[in-house]
Amino acid sequence: MVSIQIVLALSNIMALTDVIPSDRPLRVAVLTGAGISAESGVNTFRGQDGLWNGHRIEDVATPEGWIIDSEKVWAFYQERRRQLKDVEPNSGHLALSELEKRMEAGCFTLITQNVDDLHERGGTENLIHMHGELRLVRCEVCEHKFEAMDSKHLENDEFISCPECGHAKVRPEIVWFGEMPFKMTELQRAVIDCDLFLVIGTSGNVYPAAGLLGQALSSGSYCVGFNLEPPLNVDLFHEFHQGLAGELLPLFVQELIDIMM
Numbered sequence: 320m321v322s323i324q325i326v327l328a329l330s331n332i333m334a335l336t337d338v339i340p341s342d343r344p345l346r347v348a349v350l351t352g353a354g355i356s357a358e359s360g361v362n363t364f365r366g367q368d369g370l371w372n373g374h375r376i377e378d379v380a381t382p383e384g385w386i387i388d389s390e391k392v393w394a395f396y397q398e399r400r401r402q403l404k405d406v407e408p409n410s411g412h413l414a415l416s417e418l419e420k421r422m423e424a425g426c427f428t429l430i431t432q433n434v435d436d437l438h439e440r441g442g443t444e445n446l447i448h449m450h451g452e453l454r455l456v457r458c459e460v461c462e463h464k465f466e467a468m469d470s471k472h473l474e475n476d477e478f479i480s481c482p483e484c485g486h487a488k489v490r491p492e493i494v495w496f497g498e499m500p501f502k503m504t505e506l507q508r509a510v511i512d513c514d515l516f517l518v519i520g521t522s523g524n525v526y527p528a529a530g531l532l533g534q535a536l537s538s539g540s541y542c543v544g545f546n547l548e549p550p551l552n553v554d555l556f557h558e559f560h561q562g563l564a565g566e567l568l569p570l571f572v573q574e575l576i577d578i579m580m
């Protein structure tokens with residue numbers, strides 16, 4: 320059992336109060352990583368039991384790995400895709416969708432590094448999957464993108480062909496190491512424009528995602544981190560809350576909603 324440690328609990332509320340603009344609605348951007356889905360039973364990448372402990376990143380998460388052994392890469396993501404059916408959003412995902420509902424339209428953006436679909440199933444609407452989505456596949460020849468989650472797609476590890484051009488082997492719609500994350504302009508705009516930037520469940524190892532915190536700070540956003548262990552960039556946060564996202568976020572979101580009312 321991990322205890323929750325809320326750093327600066329009292330000044331926290333004071334500081335948050337200061338963050339609310341007097342002349343316009345509050346703008347919030349959120350960055351999530353694997354930690355927010357951990358309590359739903361999805362493995363994180365690093366640390367004990369991390370996904371990268373049993374696999375070499377070069378083998379299963381690079382364009383070169385796909386060229387060298389696409390069977391291995393496809394089987395790796397098929398397994399992850401099948402797992403989606405067994406997991407549900409947790410109280411952390413739900414707290415963030417509750418926050419979005421309480422905010423003015425267009426003032427909340429959730430950027431996730433996660434390729435699972437737990438944020439959308441938890442009710443979040445304005446969502447950017449910067450590292451792609453497990454549910455989707457993409458044809459490398461004609462670029463046709465489609466959801467491939469039917470039982471016929473998941474029952475074995477055979478490649479799926481493209482229904483548009485007939486190419487025999489579509490790829491996972493995942494941003495691999497060495498590839499550019501999706502929607503960078505849009506997500507950087509949300510980070511630069513926000514008053515409050517929340518960073519949840521990410522170790523701060525992978526760029527450009529880890530660099531968004533610096534961009535938020537440079538543009539004057541108040542930055543709050545939530546993580547089980549201090550991430551690499553912990554010193555940059557105005558506030559850091561150590562503990563389980565599923566326990567910390569409902570409390571924090573309620574505080575913020577109370578302040579906004």
Ligand code: APR
Nearest residue numbers: 352353354357363364365432520521522546547548563564
């Ligand atoms: N609540 C909050 N934080 C948690 C929880 C939890 N219940 N469980 C684990 N964590 C924290 C861990 O302490 C760790 O710091 O979540 C973090 C997860 O870090 P990583 O496994 O490195 O995942 P992430 O930062 O999302 O990885 C970034 O790396 O491999 C790539 O593309 C992949 O999107 C991924 C990217």
